Amino acid sequence: MSDYLAPDEYRNSDFVREVYREHHVEDVMFGLLVAGVRRKAYLNCYFSGAGITVQARERFDAILLTVRGVLDRLEAYNVERVVRQRIFGASAPLAIFFLNQASEICPLNHAAVTFAESRWAPDEAVRPLTPDQIAQVDKVVDGGWINPVTADWRDVTLDLGAGPAVIHALPKLSGEVIMMFPTSGHEPEGDEAVTILTRRQREIMDWIAEGKTSAEAAIILGISPRTVEKHLEAVFQRLGVENRIAAMRRYLDLKRGL
Structure with a gap:
């Protein structure tokens, strides 16, 4: 190697x-x-x-x-x-994000979505890191590798929209980084599980479930088709699916509490 x-x-x-x-x-x-x-x-x-x-x-x-x-x-x-170990040992709900290969921060759970909706700009599905932030993350997580395939958490101070905060970071071989930090709030229960999606993403999925295309949903919501597609990419990631048909089925299941 x-x-x-x-x-x-x-x-x-x-x-x-x-x-x-x-x-x-x-x-x-x-x-x-x-x-x-x-x-x-x-x-x-x-x-x-x-x-x-x-x-x-x-x-x-x-x-x-x-x-x-x-x-x-x-x-x-x-x-x-x-x-x-990190989740079970936490004394407060954890906002979980991941840093993708494009160096964009993506919310993964209810606490992270709640944080993003309150701290990020409207229709900001992901938040790109600045070059300085990328260099800072790279420097810290490179020290997290115990051996070529095993990594452990490292703490990095980043501003994700609420001021500088200590964030737990776990690097992956793909180049992605799992990030967590404690936040106030509560975990979703029952039909609240669909709140792993932002309000805008739920609006888009509601129209997709009605049979609308991305362009039609964009016109209805007063946003660009590119913004719709960016939100759908985030939806696919959070729901663990690869296309809009699977996303629609999973979304409707979540709404029904399944």
Whole structure:
């Protein structure tokens, strides 16, 4: 594995030159394991014989897919464990956000949505970080990695709309960062579960459920079609779906308390 190095840099590194000299390596195959914004990792296979056969490429591809699967499971287990510990150990409701690969802060739960609705501008589905904030987050979360696939929480001070506050940050291999901080309020119950969506997102989903297109919903609500699409992207993320049909079904289930 190699962090923060492009393939050409890795090939020209002292480590690779040492391997070539000691083991008479003549060729090498590189496979990308992790393609995150903040971390990258490669699987490397060195060959001492002349040329790389088709059979060797097929075996390498199979190994690469297997290792990717193992990494995904290891990271998922670690994320679930440390997030559960943080939530169960909290003495107040936690607003949960995630920082996506575009460096945008996205609310994930009821407390986060409530915070965003009260602190962010109308129709601000996500909040982009400034370059200085991105650099600050990168510097802090880079110290959170215990090993190449296991990370722990780090505290970073950020202003998400209510002034500077200490935020618990957990980096992921993909480059996304889970963020939490305690807030006042209550957890949703019953049909309140639909409040993981903002008021505007609920209005959009109501019109989508009526069969309206994004353009038609935009005209009715007096906003741009691009704003509607941005809100729908946030809806898909929060409801754990990939398209508007699945989102509509999940939204209606939530409204019915299912």
